[in-house]
Amino acid sequence: MTEVHEYERLAAEYRAQEAWGIPMSVREWYERRLAELRAELRRARHGRPLGEILVAMGAVDPKRLELALAEQKAEGGRRLLGEILLEKGWVDEDSLKLALKRQLSP
Structure with a gap:
């Protein structure tokens, strides 16, 4: 963390x-x-994928997650998924922090 x-x-x-x-x-x-x-x-090492957690929380739309993952892949993984989602305004910072906390918790 x-x-x-x-x-x-x-x-x-x-x-x-x-x-x-x-x-x-x-x-x-x-x-x-x-x-x-x-x-x-x-x-x-992380638990569940971040995108999966965000969708389960209702913090990001599954279609937008797919678009963000495609963008991440297209640029060779240069940026983290959370960076892309924040930049596009598809997730708010508080939701992202909560999802990261959940992902990194044992």
């Missing part, structure tokens, strides 16, 4: 700094660290 919190914190910092303009070296550091955290989150 630590990686999830660090990822959320860094992503929020990055978005805030990006709004003001950040030097390329700082931007590269954020992007590299976020990519490392994405990889760690993918490798971690």
